[in-house]
Amino acid sequence: xxxxxxxxxxxxxxxxxxxxxxxxxxxxxxxxxxxxxxxxxxxxxxxxxxxxxxxxxxxxxxxxxxxxxxxxxxxxxxxxxxxxxxxxxxxxxxxxxxxxxxxxxxxxxxxxxxxxxxxxxxxxxxxxxxxxxxxxxxxxxxxxxxxxxxxxxxxxxxxxxxxxxxxxxxxxxxxxxxxxxxxxxxxxxxxxxxx
Numbered sequence: 718x719x720x721x722x723x724x725x726x727x728x729x730x731x732x733x734x735x736x737x738x739x740x741x742x743x744x745x746x747x748x749x750x751x752x753x754x755x756x757x758x759x760x761x762x763x764x765x766x767x768x769x770x771x772x773x774x775x776x777x778x779x780x781x782x783x784x785x786x787x788x789x790x791x792x793x794x795x796x797x798x799x800x801x802x803x804x805x806x807x808x809x810x811x812x813x814x815x816x817x818x819x820x821x822x823x824x825x826x827x828x829x830x831x832x833x834x835x836x837x838x839x840x841x842x843x844x845x846x847x848x849x850x851x852x853x854x855x856x857x858x859x860x861x862x863x864x865x866x867x868x869x870x871x872x873x874x875x876x877x878x879x880x881x882x883x884x885x886x887x888x889x890x891x892x893x894x895x896x897x898x899x900x901x902x903x904x905x906x907x908x909x910x911x912x
Contacts, residue, residue: 729794730787730802734826735811737816737855738779739764741905742772760821761850762856765909780810785839792833803830804848804882822893824860826885831867834879841870854908857897864890 734750739759743751748767751759755766761777784806791802812818828846832839845866850859868883891898900906 718847720798722910723798726791726795726798726802727805729790730805731809733783734806735813735815736779737813738822739776739821740816742770742776742779743755744765748772749827756788758815758821759771759816761825762909768870778823780830781826781842783810784792784826784831785833788830788833796861799830799834800879803834804886805891806830806912807886811889821884821888822860827864827867827890830886831883835871835876836876837874838867838870838876840877850909855906856909857894857903857906861891861901862899876881903909 737759739761740751743754743764745751746769748764748769751763751767755763761773761780764776765773767773784803787802787806788799791799795802807826807830809820811823812822813820815907824846828839828842831842842863846863848859848861849862850856853859864887868887871877871879871883880912897906
């Protein structure tokens with residue numbers, strides 16, 4: 718049975734996760750309407766398409782940190798409810814109520830919740846993400862590889878209690894990237910920096 722602390726942790730996690738930093742930063746700096754640029758996504762990869770590398774980097778960092786913050790705040794105020802805050806923060810980024818439930822794809826926020834839950838998990842995720850990104854220069858390939866690594870790494874690190882939620886998060890990441898997966902299979906997925 719889910720207790721009231723878990724409910725509060727989830728609400729707090731969702732509120733933090735649903736902050737659309739990419740949209741806020743691009744609108745606030747006059748970089749354009751992110752919804753009308755590239756894929757229309759609110760994440761760092763689409764922010765990069767505005768030509769503002771610094772904004773893209775800041776979006777990635779903030780999207781990551783909001784996931785970590787949700788977990789750490791839950792650990793402090795609602796001990797034992799961290800996984801509820803983590804799942805809700807991830808869900809909030811993907812489906813923010815303020816944007817008609819049309820959010821990002823969750824790769825950076827997924828990293829953030831992992832760093833909060835068990836930092837070696839976040840490190841494993843980050844290494845997989847960056848390694849595949851450097852080799853392929855394809856953003857979606859890095860994100861997908863990292864997402865697939867996460868539940869496996871959790872199991873291997875003895876964090877089996879997190880595995881069910883991480884499997885669900887990874888499945889959702891793959892679903893959100895379904896068009897990217899199609900382009901990867903067809904070898905038409907654009908590389909970072911390509912016109």
